Amino acid sequence: MLSPHLARLEGESIEIMREVVAELANPVMLYSIGKDSGAMLHIALKAFHPSKPPFPLLHIDTGWKFRDMISHRDAIAQRYGMKLLVYTNPEGRARGIDPIRSGSQLHTQVMKTEALKQALDLWGFDAAFGGARRDEEKSRAKERIFSFRSRGHVWDPRNQRPELWRLYNTRINKGETLRVFPLSNWTELDVWQYTRAEGIPVVPLYLAAPRPVVRRDGLLIVRDDERLVLAPGEREELRTVRFRSLGCYPLTAAIESTAATLDEIIEEMLCARSSERSGRVIDADEAASMEKKKREGYF
Amino acid sequence: MTSQVPSEVLVSAGVRGPTKGLLRFLTCGSVDDGKSTLIGRLLYDSRLILEDQLETLRRDSARHGTTGDDLDFALLVDGLEAEREQGITIDVAYRFFSTPLRSFIVADTPGHEQYTRNMATGASNSDAAVILIDARKGVLTQTRRHSYICALLGIRHVALAINKIDLVDFSAERFHHVVGDYFGFAQTLGFASVTPIPLSARYGDNVTARSERMRWYEGPTLIEYLESVEVESALAERPFRFPVQWVNRPNLDFRGYSGTVASGSIALGERLVVAASGRESLLERIVTADGDREQAHTGDPVTLVLSDEIDVARGDVLARADARPEVVDQFAAHVLWMAEEAMLPGRSYLMRIGTKYVPARITTLKHKVDVNTLEHFAAKTLSLNEIGLCNIATASPVAFDPYVENRQTGAFILIDRFSNATAGAGMITFGLRRATNVHPQSLAVDREARMRRNGHKAAILWFTGLSGSGKSTIANLVEKELHGQGAHTYLLDGDNVRHGLNRDLGFTDVDRVENIRRVGEVARLFIDAGLLVLCSFISPFRAERRMIRELVGEGEFIEIFIDTPLDECIRRDPKGLYARARAGRIKNFTGIDSPYEVPEHAEIVIATRAKSAEDAAQLIVAELRARQILS
Numbered sequence: 001m002l003s004p005h006l007a008r009l010e011g012e013s014i015e016i017m018r019e020v021v022a023e024l025a026n027p028v029m030l031y032s033i034g035k036d037s038g039a040m041l042h043i044a045l046k047a048f049h050p051s052k053p054p055f056p057l058l059h060i061d062t063g064w065k066f067r068d069m070i071s072h073r074d075a076i077a078q079r080y081g082m083k084l085l086v087y088t089n090p091e092g093r094a095r096g097i098d099p100i101r102s103g104s105q106l107h108t109q110v111m112k113t114e115a116l117k118q119a120l121d122l123w124g125f126d127a128a129f130g131g132a133r134r135d136e137e138k139s140r141a142k143e144r145i146f147s148f149r150s151r152g153h154v155w156d157p158r159n160q161r162p163e164l165w166r167l168y169n170t171r172i173n174k175g176e177t178l179r180v181f182p183l184s185n186w187t188e189l190d191v192w193q194y195t196r197a198e199g200i201p202v203v204p205l206y207l208a209a210p211r212p213v214v215r216r217d218g219l220l221i222v223r224d225d226e227r228l229v230l231a232p233g234e235r236e237e238l239r240t241v242r243f244r245s246l247g248c249y250p251l252t253a254a255i256e257s258t259a260a261t262l263d264e265i266i267e268e269m270l271c272a273r274s275s276e277r278s279g280r281v282i283d284a285d286e287a288a289s290m291e292k293k294k295r296e297g298y299f
Numbered sequence: 300m301t302s303q304v305p306s307e308v309l310v311s312a313g314v315r316g317p318t319k320g321l322l323r324f325l326t327c328g329s330v331d332d333g334k335s336t337l338i339g340r341l342l343y344d345s346r347l348i349l350e351d352q353l354e355t356l357r358r359d360s361a362r363h364g365t366t367g368d369d370l371d372f373a374l375l376v377d378g379l380e381a382e383r384e385q386g387i388t389i390d391v392a393y394r395f396f397s398t399p400l401r402s403f404i405v406a407d408t409p410g411h412e413q414y415t416r417n418m419a420t421g422a423s424n425s426d427a428a429v430i431l432i433d434a435r436k437g438v439l440t441q442t443r444r445h446s447y448i449c450a451l452l453g454i455r456h457v458a459l460a461i462n463k464i465d466l467v468d469f470s471a472e473r474f475h476h477v478v479g480d481y482f483g484f485a486q487t488l489g490f491a492s493v494t495p496i497p498l499s500a501r502y503g504d505n506v507t508a509r510s511e512r513m514r515w516y517e518g519p520t521l522i523e524y525l526e527s528v529e530v531e532s533a534l535a536e537r538p539f540r541f542p543v544q545w546v547n548r549p550n551l552d553f554r555g556y557s558g559t560v561a562s563g564s565i566a567l568g569e570r571l572v573v574a575a576s577g578r579e580s581l582l583e584r585i586v587t588a589d590g591d592r593e594q595a596h597t598g599d600p601v602t603l604v605l606s607d608e609i610d611v612a613r614g615d616v617l618a619r620a621d622a623r624p625e626v627v628d629q630f631a632a633h634v635l636w637m638a639e640e641a642m643l644p645g646r647s648y649l650m651r652i653g654t655k656y657v658p659a660r661i662t663t664l665k666h667k668v669d670v671n672t673l674e675h676f677a678a679k680t681l682s683l684n685e686i687g688l689c690n691i692a693t694a695s696p697v698a699f700d701p702y703v704e705n706r707q708t709g710a711f712i713l714i715d716r717f718s719n720a721t722a723g724a725g726m727i728t729f730g731l732r733r734a735t736n737v738h739p740q741s742l743a744v745d746r747e748a749r750m751r752r753n754g755h756k757a758a759i760l761w762f763t764g765l766s767g768s769g770k771s772t773i774a775n776l777v778e779k780e781l782h783g784q785g786a787h788t789y790l791l792d793g794d795n796v797r798h799g800l801n802r803d804l805g806f807t808d809v810d811r812v813e814n815i816r817r818v819g820e821v822a823r824l825f826i827d828a829g830l831l832v833l834c835s836f837i838s839p840f841r842a843e844r845r846m847i848r849e850l851v852g853e854g855e856f857i858e859i860f861i862d863t864p865l866d867e868c869i870r871r872d873p874k875g876l877y878a879r880a881r882a883g884r885i886k887n888f889t890g891i892d893s894p895y896e897v898p899e900h901a902e903i904v905i906a907t908r909a910k911s912a913e914d915a916a917q918l919i920v921a922e923l924r925a926r927q928i929l930s
Contacts, residue, residue: 004320005402014600015544015559022545022613022654046588047600048557051549134393141392160390161721162416162637164423166559167651167712171719185404187395 006194013040013182014047015166016145017129020180021054023170024127027180028120031057031084033069034246035202036131036183038076039191042200043182044129045080056083058119058128062111063088064099064248066224072203085123089115099250100228107248117153120177127178135187145184151175188244189269196262206265208242208257219253322525325406325421325454327445328431333462337431337500338394338407341522344507345396390414391421400526415670415684416637418445419724422452423710426530429458429521434467434497438480444670450488451633451686451726453706455533457485458524459495464513465502471515487673492528496521533706535597538622539563540700540708542653543615547602555586555602556611558654561707563619564596570620571603573611574698579620580605614655616698616708624698624708627730632702633668634661634689636681638715638722643680645812647846648722650693652711658694658849659713660816665689679809681723690731694849702726716842749829753787756928757826759851760919762835763844763898764861765890766876767868769907769915773861774835776916781831784920786929789825791818792835806887812843819847826851831928839895854926859919860901865890867908902926 002010020027029044031037044053059073077084089097092110099107120128134141144160146168161169172178183191195202205222212223214234221228223236228250230236241254242265259268326334394405406421408414422428428449432442449457459481467473478495485493496505497516504510507522519527544558565571565582572579584604585592595601603617611617618624636642642661650659667678667687681687702709713723750756760777762770771792781788797804801817804810815838825832838844848856868890869877880888887893898904903922905915923929 008321008598011559011598011600018544018557018600019654048547049588049602050553050555050586051547135395141394142390157390162420162724164420164712164721164724165706165710166424167710169651169712169714169719169721171649171656171714173719176719185393185395 002194002197006190006197009186009190010043010046010194012185013043016168016180016182017044017047017053019146019168019170020127020129020178021048024172024178026123026125027055027127027129028058028085028123028125029053029055029129030116030131031059031073032131032246033059033065033073033076033203034131035191035195035206036133036186038200038202039186039194039198040129040131040183041076041080041082042198052081055129056085058085058087058123058125060112060115060119061086061088062099062107062115062248063093064107064111064227064250066203066205066222066246066249068205069203069246072201076201085119087115087119087122089118098227099248104251107251120153125177126172127180129180129182131183132181133183133186133188133191143181143184145181146170147179147181148172149177149179153177155179189266192262192266192269196266202262203246205243205246208240208260208264210238210240211254212236213239213241213254220256221250221252222254224249321402321404322427322528322530323404323406323425324427324429324525325408325418325425325449326429326431327408327418327421327449328433328442328460328462333433333500334407334431337429337460337462337498337506337521338405340500340503340506341405342394342396344503344522345398391417398522398526403525415444415448416635416724419448419452419635422449422454423706423724425452425454427456427458427525427528428454429460429525431460431462431500432477432481434461434464434470434473434477437477438484440671442481443484443673446485446488447668447670447673450490451635453702453726455491456528456530457490457493458521458528459493460500460521461495461497462500464497464504465499469497469504469510469512471497471513474516494518494524494528496524534562535564537562537700537705538624539565539617539619540624540705541565541603541617542655542708543611543613543617544654545613546611553604554608555584555604556617557600557602559600560595560597561653562597562705563622564594565603565619566594571605571617572620572623573609574616574618574624575626575696576610576615578609580607580609582606614653614657616653616655618698624700625730626696626698628694628696629662629690629692629731630699630727631665631688631690631729631731632711632725632727633686634681634691634713634723634725635686636683636723638720639683640715640722641680641682641808642713642723643809643812644689645809645816645846646840646842647716647849649714649716650691650697650711650725651714652697652699653708655697656714657697659691660846661689662692663690679807688728689725691725699727699730701729703728716845753829754930755786755831756855757829758831758855758857758923758928759822759826759847760831760833760857760859760923761838761844761847762833762859762861763838763901764863765865765868765895766837766888767871767873768861768863769912770835770837770861772912773905773907773915773919774833776912777919778833780916780920781923781929784929786831787829788831788833790833790835791822793837796821808887808893811887812840815840815843816846819850822847823850826855837889837895839889839893841896841898844898857903857923857926857928858898858901859903859905860898861905861907861915863907 057077089111097107097110132140144163148161149155213220214223214236220241240258242257242259243254246252257268259265326337328334392407396403406425408418408421430445461474461477474497496518497513498505498521500506504512505520509520540561541558542561543556547555547557567582569582570579571582582603583606585595586602586604616624644661644664647658647660650657664678665688666675667685668675670686700708709727711725712721715722762774764770774790778788778790796818801814804814818834822832822834844858872878879885880891889895903919
């Protein structure tokens, strides 16, 4: 049984998803494999019951996700019988863009933002669900649940459609798109408590285990394969760590933790003193950097 | 940095989850009253500001902050670059925090008058409001405006936060003075409760911790108020309403109606009715992914299965047969305008009410409300952020409840038909005319009978184009040709209509829309009479042409665009109008200082440079034959 609070959040998310399916011609669900995507997919499975969710999953693969993430992705798609589309920016791959040598900014721009826009255009999706939450970051706190994108996937934060009551404006002209965020009003803690209550499978990387770690710029980077070359003076050591947020492995820092179950994760969160995205290298530059990325089309 | 030890009772959330569920509230107040600071304080004291965010805040406070060496809590919530640079809140931001008793979603809304729409947005989903007043300044114009908007949007409970009490030496006298002023004004607004609280958002007095510096105050702290305010579950006690969102049809054996219960509750076996059609059936199953249920309550997302195969679609409202909503196609509503482009009575907008989209137009603007003084005055349009009481007509009947009774089924938005922007928000006050009364009587001689007698179909031939494009010349030739072939025709043009029916109208945008609306209604009557109606009007706006199109049946509106370039029209200038317009002696002249919106989907386009008026007329008649309007 969900608490009244979680039941209300779940209900709101279900309503949002049904709205998109009823009004848009060709929706897709961005599936980034993390806990938020997991919760979002779980809600979608409930929202359309006894039908299956009438849209595919799309994963933008930068080529640098943890191996555990990729196997989790494929297992989940198989388990729920969901059509899974995987897209990698071909030019980016040809140019050899990578998060280590190209730098996090260029990598994110080419392999995530550009790749996402290409994929949406390629399949002609007019609406894309994303698992972003307003509590993650300040500019996300201001984004609409139904977030309008003009041609070219441009977000104009100063000219957003007012969103009143539950009367979402789903109307778009040809070439325009919507990004839709069913988890807008969830917090990180809500997602974990929901994940536990509903028994949603998560990538094992969220749970603490001994892993090979390199300390770089004060962050703990798990060396997921040989492509992460050790700099002089760096050494790999085995530490018990876990992740609060999952992305490209060289850009996502682990935290030292012994929380090896969902209960322990929730317990740890209640005492936590740093934010979920603090391990994301790409957020660090300045406070407004997420707004910039979002205007360019990042999720 | 000044801070108070966070209250012992506050943690970010209990593991078992708050016991009282969720409260959504908004904060509003004048510029610089400290709304964002207050929310920053609530988040900080509830330990939701984490170390890395605190570090960012320290950096940002040094760069953009307005609080000297102290942390500027406002920077925690003003998320957009422009807001941080200007030090003001522009957009609504939503923030989340919890205490062991309750979880909260706060809508932080801007105070400036030019962002009234953003405040209304925050209010539309809130159960309670925290209205801030600067203790030094007392009740201001903005205070009145915000209170009116909160009341209009249906908020029943208000915490009156008398902020910056530290700057008036924690004076009880000053507090009571301000509160007295506020009550004098707010009596007319009809709030169920107003709770005044003296506080200092910056220093935390009476926010989450009881202030030691105001022993004279015995009421709740702000957080105690928020934890305890009883938001009566108004919707749960209203009649059952279920706007159908999506027809769930996985296979031929299952047909369910998915949606969220907007109000009330329902149980298996109860008799349901489709509000608009009046068709009835019994509730057979309540399906969810977690198993079937016996009952569904307000807010539950469920899929309903009925015992009979009756016609139900997205946009329909299911209700209990013994407690139905009103079904009307005309009603009165308060409308808050949200678009840069002014609202024009007569223009067609797309209305969204519940899960239904329906074309609608504002037939009358009864009065505008001055949001600062609450006075009513006459007006022809509503501009951005203005509020008015309007009569609205919809293209087909809609089910609703008055907004004061049901915030879910009494609210709507208006959408611009070209940009798709959300242009207005409305709250229905009452129905004007029962739709059941306007069903046309079945006439012995109907349109079909007249068409058979005439030997051709009825249609509007709508000639649009710039002044001097040759519309009327071509329309006259077409009429002559049709008449010669025995068709029943009538020609309406700007000149014959403006001298009689529309003598009272000028050439402002509002009057142009009304001019075209009346012409459309007359043309519709002529269609009923079985005629081919030729209408020759500049009709520069797409919205108006679309409005006429929607008045009549499919295939009965033939838009004919006489495509003559502006320079050619100016060269011809048969009535000398362009010369006068360019000399500034005619205002709002299409093509000169008023736009012409080129048709995007005209049935017939005539490029006049390439052909004579006679050829154009022949082409049009041939097209009518091809469309089987002429036999």
